[in-house]
Amino acid sequence: MTHRGAIVSALVVLALLVGGRWALGRDPVETILVEPGPGMPVATASPSAPPGTPTPTPPGPTATPTAKAPKPPTATGPIETRRLTGSKKVALTFDDGPHPTWTPKVLDLLRRNGVKATFCLVGTEVHQYPALVQRIVREGHTLCNHTWHHELDLGTKPEAEIRANLEATNREIRRAVPGAKIKFFRHPGGMWTAAAVKVSRELGMTALGWDVDPLDWKKPSSEAIRTRVINQARPGSIVLLHDGGGDRAATLAACPSIMGELKRKYGIALLN
Structure with missing residues (x-):
């Protein structure tokens, strides 16, 4: 090695020693946190999903359960009583007669409007006014047994007592009209019991309920009866109406409009 080469090598070694010493003694770089100012984007950390994780599907609209179609009305009411005609046409029924004032007027209205109805007769009233029962039958209406004296609690009595009551009423009706067909029995107040239905069926009568009750026996106005x-x-x-049991002026006044509207919308049929 020449003298010049030795000097160069010595200088290189010296430079390495000084540079390493400077590097070893240098302070670490300080990290400065800067508050984001207006308009500066803010970095947000988004955790990464593990590989293979399916991307969640956004929830769709909540399924609305399908509404069940309303059940069609059945013709049978409580304890197998009949409450519908079984066709589109409606039927009119009149309770608590015959009455010497109101029954003839109801019959006149029915005749003028070409409507037939069912009359639910009370035995004691039949006994007093047999001629009205004869007119009811003569004009083509249907008869219904409504107990001997409108006994609201008859159905709670022993079967033998129920039978005696209904038989007495039927006998009185047939005394007025021999051989009369009595197709129906209606318990006063609609207070049906299984015993009352059973006995009436054994006597060949259908237990007759109703679907519309305007409560005309409470004597509301004729307009209230019509609207209901x-x-x-x-x-x-x-339809339950009354031609007996008290003042039926409001019922009588409501009947023309009721008959006209029901005939127009549904037709009126005689129960059979």
């Missing part, structure tokens, strides 16, 4: 019947009626309704 029209609003409650539907295809096949059996």
